Structures are given as C-alpha cells and as structure tokens.
Amino acid sequence: MTRTIIEKLWDSHVVHEQAGAPTLLFIDLHLVHEVTSPQAFDGLRERGLKVRRPDLTIATTDHSIPTTDRTLPIVDPIAAKQLAQLETNCTEFGIRCLGIHSSKQGIVHVIGPELGLTQPGMTVVCGDSHTATHGAFGALAFGIGTSEVEQVLASQCLLQRKSKSFQVNVEGTLKNGVSAKDIILALISRIGVGGGTGSVFEFTGSAIRALSMEERMTVCNMSIEGGARAGLIAPDDTTFEYLKGRDHAPKGTAWDAAVARWRQLPTDEGATYDRSVTIDADALEPMITYGTNPGMGMAITASLPDPANVSDPMARDSITKALKYMGLEGGKPLLGHSVDVVFIGSCTNSRISDLRTAAGLLKGRKVSPKVRVLVVPGSQEVKRQAIAEGLPEVFREAGCEWREPGCSMCIAMNGDQLSPGQYSVSTSNRNFEGRQGKGGRTFLASPLTAAASAITGVVTDVRTML
Amino acid sequence: MKPFTNFESRMMPLPINDVDTDQIIPARFLKTTSKIGLDKQLFNDWRYDAQGNPNPDFILNQPQVKGAEVLLAGDNFGCGSSREHAPWALTQYGFRAVISTSFADIFKQNSLKNSLLPIVVPADVHAELFQAVTASPNATVKIDLPNQTLTTPSGRTVQFPVDGFSKHCLVEGVDELGFILKQEDAIAAYEATRVDSINALAAVL
Numbered sequence: 001m002t003r004t005i006i007e008k009l010w011d012s013h014v015v016h017e018q019a020g021a022p023t024l025l026f027i028d029l030h031l032v033h034e035v036t037s038p039q040a041f042d043g044l045r046e047r048g049l050k051v052r053r054p055d056l057t058i059a060t061t062d063h064s065i066p067t068t069d070r071t072l073p074i075v076d077p078i079a080a081k082q083l084a085q086l087e088t089n090c091t092e093f094g095i096r097c098l099g100i101h102s103s104k105q106g107i108v109h110v111i112g113p114e115l116g117l118t119q120p121g122m123t124v125v126c127g128d129s130h131t132a133t134h135g136a137f138g139a140l141a142f143g144i145g146t147s148e149v150e151q152v153l154a155s156q157c158l159l160q161r162k163s164k165s166f167q168v169n170v171e172g173t174l175k176n177g178v179s180a181k182d183i184i185l186a187l188i189s190r191i192g193v194g195g196g197t198g199s200v201f202e203f204t205g206s207a208i209r210a211l212s213m214e215e216r217m218t219v220c221n222m223s224i225e226g227g228a229r230a231g232l233i234a235p236d237d238t239t240f241e242y243l244k245g246r247d248h249a250p251k252g253t254a255w256d257a258a259v260a261r262w263r264q265l266p267t268d269e270g271a272t273y274d275r276s277v278t279i280d281a282d283a284l285e286p287m288i289t290y291g292t293n294p295g296m297g298m299a300i301t302a303s304l305p306d307p308a309n310v311s312d313p314m315a316r317d318s319i320t321k322a323l324k325y326m327g328l329e330g331g332k333p334l335l336g337h338s339v340d341v342v343f344i345g346s347c348t349n350s351r352i353s354d355l356r357t358a359a360g361l362l363k364g365r366k367v368s369p370k371v372r373v374l375v376v377p378g379s380q381e382v383k384r385q386a387i388a389e390g391l392p393e394v395f396r397e398a399g400c401e402w403r404e405p406g407c408s409m410c411i412a413m414n415g416d417q418l419s420p421g422q423y424s425v426s427t428s429n430r431n432f433e434g435r436q437g438k439g440g441r442t443f444l445a446s447p448l449t450a451a452a453s454a455i456t457g458v459v460t461d462v463r464t465m466l
Numbered sequence: 467m468k469p470f471t472n473f474e475s476r477m478m479p480l481p482i483n484d485v486d487t488d489q490i491i492p493a494r495f496l497k498t499t500s501k502i503g504l505d506k507q508l509f510n511d512w513r514y515d516a517q518g519n520p521n522p523d524f525i526l527n528q529p530q531v532k533g534a535e536v537l538l539a540g541d542n543f544g545c546g547s548s549r550e551h552a553p554w555a556l557t558q559y560g561f562r563a564v565i566s567t568s569f570a571d572i573f574k575q576n577s578l579k580n581s582l583l584p585i586v587v588p589a590d591v592h593a594e595l596f597q598a599v600t601a602s603p604n605a606t607v608k609i610d611l612p613n614q615t616l617t618t619p620s621g622r623t624v625q626f627p628v629d630g631f632s633k634h635c636l637v638e639g640v641d642e643l644g645f646i647l648k649q650e651d652a653i654a655a656y657e658a659t660r661v662d663s664i665n666a667l668a669a670v671l
Binding site: 015016020021022024026028029035036038039042043047049052054055056057058063064076078079081082085094095096116117119127128129143144145146147148150151154155156157158159161193194197198224227229248261293295314315317318321411412413420430432433434435438439 | 481482483484486488489492493494496497498499500501511516540541542545546547548549550568569570571572575576579580629630631634641642643645646647649652653656657660661663664665666667668
C-alpha cells in the first residue's frame with residue numbers, strides 16, 4: 001500500500017492503540033523553553049513523577065530573555081524569575097538546559113536543527129506553535145500545550161488523533177527578490193488562517209526541492225499560521241548535507257545506516273492526499289501582510305482590499321476592523337507607507353542565510369534615520385558565524401542595532417517592542433493586534449523586503465533595489 | 467479536574483472571526499510561572515483602555531453579560547500560539563464552554579484538558595444564536611455533554627461532536643496523563659524497538 005511521508009511518520013511512532021481512545025504516539029525529541037514549561041514541572045512535582053527520557057529532552061531560554069548585553073542583570077524581575085525557574089527545573093529533573101549563559105543558547109527552533117538534534121523520521125514537540133519548523137527535515141513536528149508538555153515529560157508519549165494530509169505543491173522557479181518567506185505568506189493569504197485546520201502540510205514540488213534547509217525551515221515554520229498543526233518536507237540530499245557532522249547527528253557507520261533509513265521516508269509514488277493546492281513559483285511576487293492575521297497578505301505591489309467589495313458580513317467586519325487597527329484605507333496601495341521599526345529576526349527568519357541576505361542589501365547603504373532597525377540572530381551559533389563573516393559591522397555601519405539571540409520583538413515579551421501606533425516591517429510570523437507591543441502595527445515580510453524598507457523608511461519593493 | 471456537569475447559561479457574544487490567543491491573553495502576561503490570576507488579563511487589550519480602565523465598549527465589561535458561562539465566538543476561535551494560558555484565563559474568568567463554527571487545533575485540545583468545552587455548531591445554528599442574544603441578552607442555552615446536545619433559546623436541540631475519549635475525561639473529571647501512564651508496558655516495549663535516537667545529555671565535540 002502506498003503511503004505519504006505523513007502516514008509513514010505516524011505509523012512508525014504508534015505505541016498503543018485501543019478502541020475509544022486516541023493513538024498513543026512516541027515522541028523522539030522534546031524541546032522545552034521557559035514560558036510554557038513551569039506549570040508542567042509543577043504538575044510533575046504534585047504527582048511525584050520523574051522525567052522519563054531526559055536524553056530526548058533539551059531546554060533553552062528564548063522567549064522572555066533580554067537581547068541586550070548578557071553580562072548585565074535582567075531588569076524585569078518577573079522574566080528573571082521565569083528564566084531562573086527553568087534552570088532550577090532542569091537541574092532538578094536532570095534535563096540539559098542551554099540557558100542564558102550557554103554558548104549554545106538560542107531560539108528553540110533554531111538550535112534544534114543547528115545541533116543536529118532534529119533529524120528526519122522523528123516526532124518532535126515543543127510547547128510552542130512554531131515547532132512545525134522542524135518539519136523541514138522530514139519530521140512530524142508540532143506545537144503542544146502545557147498539559148501535553150507535562151505528559152511528554154512524564155511518559156515521552158502523547159495521545160493524538162490522525163490529521164488529514166494536505167499537499168502544498170510549489171512548482172517553478174522563484175524570481176529574483178522573491179524568497180521562501182513569500183511562498184508561505186502566499187499560501188496563507190490564499191487558504192486563510194484556518195485553511196489548514198486539522199491537517200498536516202507536505203510541501204512538495206521543484207521550488208521546494210531547490211530551497212536550502214534554512215529556507216525550508218522558514219516555509220515549515222509558518223504552517224501553523226495556515227491553521228495546520230504541522231508542515232513538513234521529505235528529506236533529500238540537501239537535508240543530509242546540512243545534518244552531516246552536526247553535534248548530535250549520527251557518526252560513521254551509524255550515519256550511513258541512518259541515511260539509508262531516511263531515504264525510505266519520502267511519499268510513495270501514487271500515494272494520495274486528502275487535499276492539494278498548487279502554487280506557481282514563477283508567478284510569485286514579494287508578499288506583505290496588511291492586516292491583523294497572517295492570512296491578510298498580498299503581493300507588495302497590490303492594493304489593500306476594500307471592505308465594500310466583501311459580501312460575507314463577518315468577513316467584511318474582520319477586514320474593516322483590521323484596517324482600522326492598522327490605520328489603513330481600503331483600496332490604497334501599501335507601497336510607500338511610512339515605517340517606524342524594522343525587525344529582522346525570529347524563528348522564521350533569524351538564521352545565518354537570513355542575516356547574509358539582509359546584510360547583502362544593507363552593505364554600503366544607510367537605513368533611514370527615522371527607522372529603528374533591530375537585527376536579532378537566532379542563536380549564539382548564528383551570532384558567532386555572523387561575526388566571523390563581518391556581518392555585525394555591516395549592520396552597525398548601516399545604522400542597525402545588533403543584538404543578542406532570542407525571540408525578541410516577534411513576541412515582545414522581553415521589552416523589545418513597538419510603541420502604540422508604530423508601524424513595523426517584520427520578518428517574524430505573526431501580525432496579530434499587539435503582538436509586537438500593545439497598539440503596534442505589523443507588516444510581515446521577507447528579510448529582503450525588511451532590509452529594503454529599512455533603507456527607504458517606507459514599504460518598498462526590493463526588486464527596485466536589486 | 468472537576469467533572470463537567472450539564473448547565474444552562476446566558477451567552478457573551480463576540481462576533482469576530484479568527485480571534486487569536488494573543489487577544490485572549492497577550493504574550494506579555496506569559497512571564498508568570500503560575501496558572502493563577504490569569505482571569506484578570508483575559509482579553510486584556512480589548513478590555514482595558516491605555517490607562518488600564520475598563521473599556522465600556524467591550525462586551526465583557528457590559529452588565530448584561532455578567533455571569534455568562536458561554537462565549538459565543540466567530541469562526542476559527544483560538545488561532546495562533548499554543549499557550550494553554552488562553553483556556554486557563556477563560557475558565558478562571560468563569561467560562562465553561564465556547565461555541566463557534568470551528569476552533570484552532572491546539573486551542574481545542576488545550577481547552578478539552580481544562581474543562582472548557584469547545585462546541586462546534588453549523589453556520590445556521592451559529593447565526594441563530596447570535597440573533598437570539600442580540601434580541602435578548604437574557605437568552606440562554608442548555609448544554610448537555612453526556613448527550614452532546616445544545617438547546618438553543620428557541621428550544622431547538624442540536625447535536626455537537628466531541629470525541630468519546632475527551633467526553634469521558636470531561637464527564638468523569640479525569641485527566642489524560644493517568645491513562646497514558648497505565649500504558650507503561652506498551653511504552654517500554656516500543657522503546658526497546660527504537661532505532662533512530664539522540665542523546666541530548668551526551669557531551670558533544
């Protein structure tokens with residue numbers, strides 16, 4: 001019988017099935033961070049339970065961590081307590097914690113792949129909805145709540161119901177100035193933020209095959225913004241080349257055996273999906289969001305939707321409400337709209353290739369004096385590599401802030417935030433009301449679009465600068 | 467968990483699609499290490515003005531919805547992050563059920579683990595409920611989980627879907643972890659067969 005990679009991953013992780021209950025699924029890698037875990041560790045203590053598999057669990061600090069000088073004390077006492085609590089919990093339960101002073105610290109979805117912990121064929125979970133990032137390696141990776149974090153800590157298993165399979169076939173070649181971020185923003189604007197609910201995306205097609213691992217992570221990362229629990233890409237030589245030699249990747253003959261197994265993972269010819277959409281990569285333009293969810297996106301040259309043209313009353317209200325919050329007028333273009341802040345970072349776009357891309361455009365140029373530009377590397381490792389390549393100097397000379405690794409202004413928990421009414425062009429993943437600071441207004445876009453808009457001070461089509 | 471019992475309640479209408487978890491409880495309140503006190507931050511940025519005073523235009527602050535245990539929401543409620551703080555905030559405030567035409571996956575699972583019942587109804591029932599609550603804020607719905615029925619203010623009884631396992635856990639007031647831990651033999655047997663593995667504790671080069 002032919003199977004998709006989604007079915008293969010499911011089948012190989014079934015621990016127990018019984019009538020009247022969901023399937024018990026084994027979890028190969030559990031990533032833990034400071035925000036969604038404290039109440040789970042409390043639960044373990046209350047029940048007198050241990051962490052079953054500390055060898056399959058790793059923790060880091062990213063969400064509430066400051067991105068300022070790490071030798072300074074943490075100003076926010078509540079954040080400081082939360083960060084300290086994670087270290088305490090990890091020590092008590094025997095989990096390795098790559099905490100605030102670790103040379104491997106970083107955004108959880110950046111360090112998993114970087115350390116070679118994320119591998120094809122795995123199930124990966126984390127108390128964070130962007131866990132889908134790890135699907136780029138051909139893993140079934142999804143976000144979970146704190147009750148489930150506790151369940152995985154205690155049992156290394158989760159009760160799961162099978163999702164539907166949803167093929168996103170991206171064929172063709174991306175034009176200059178168009179990137180992986182634009183693929184996923186285009187998909188979400190097409191199917192909507194609830195379009196993938198109940199599904200797992202498999203991204204296929206020539207345009208996906210041509211992407212680097214870091215670009216694939218950008219695509220899978222935002223699967224949740226299309227409502228899908230997970231998104232994945234079958235492993236291939238690009239995957240194996242990225243993984244080989246990384247800290248936790250198999251070595252020697254174990255590597256060869258692993259690659260042989262991983263080559264069996266891709267979807268069988270003739271296997272069918274519950275749903276499919278096709279995206280023409282040649283026709284894609286740089287994308288940008290204009291509203292208050294990631295589905296409210298459009299080609300950067302397009303005009304804003306006019307609520308008067310929307311027939312469904314609740315959908316019309318949504319757009320009207322979004323445009324009001326954003327201070328925008330339906331029917332007008334977004335190009336040329338003033339920008340106050342540019343954020344280059346987040347688990348979507350903070351890897352070394354993202355920083356190289358942004359630096360490539362910024363080199364020898366200055367950012368607009370009225371724009372604050374934050375560049376936040378995804379991890380200490382990304383930061384080290386950027387330093388080795390001289391990227392911080394490029395950013396600083398252009399007038400950007402070069403900061404310490406963390407989630408930063410993607411979620412604005414750590415003091416990196418917009419002021420009410422400010423506009424940002426952000427390489428992050430969510431433009432919800434207040435996401436980057438109460439009253440802040442977010443335009444989501446690629447690192448190229450963000451860098452171009454930083455230079456001009458207005459929403460800019462990067463293709464005019466290439 | 468307390469067993470989920472049948473109840474009758476007024477509804478708080480929130481006719482907005484795609485309400486995300488950042489609206490239910492903004493991220494800056496997630497620095498807590500506790501589950502307690504989140505009700506005060508429920509819908510914080512819609513609920514309070516810049517000075518921290520209750521915004522009288524927001525439905526939650528209006529007297530007619532005081533004590534409502536049912537939230538009547540737009541399509542795709544709870545999209546966005548995996549924060550379980552969202553159902554914690556809703557239940558601590560006093561909500562016991564949310565009615566919508568659909569829910570985001572993670573929010574739905576988190577709710578079921580916290581005695582917050584996500585009720586999916588067809589579009590016509592959804593519209594009827596909004597009409598009823600607009601006509602009279604005192605309109606009530608009856609929720610019967612064992613029979614999986616919702617009785618609208620007009621007396622119409624409609625079935626709603628809940629998977630059998632979640633229903634069992636809610637009605638009996640038991641949580642999933644106990645069930646999982648009883649599968650120890652199966653877990654140990656599975657672990658013995660695993661091939662691909664990492665050791666996150668290992669010292670690396």
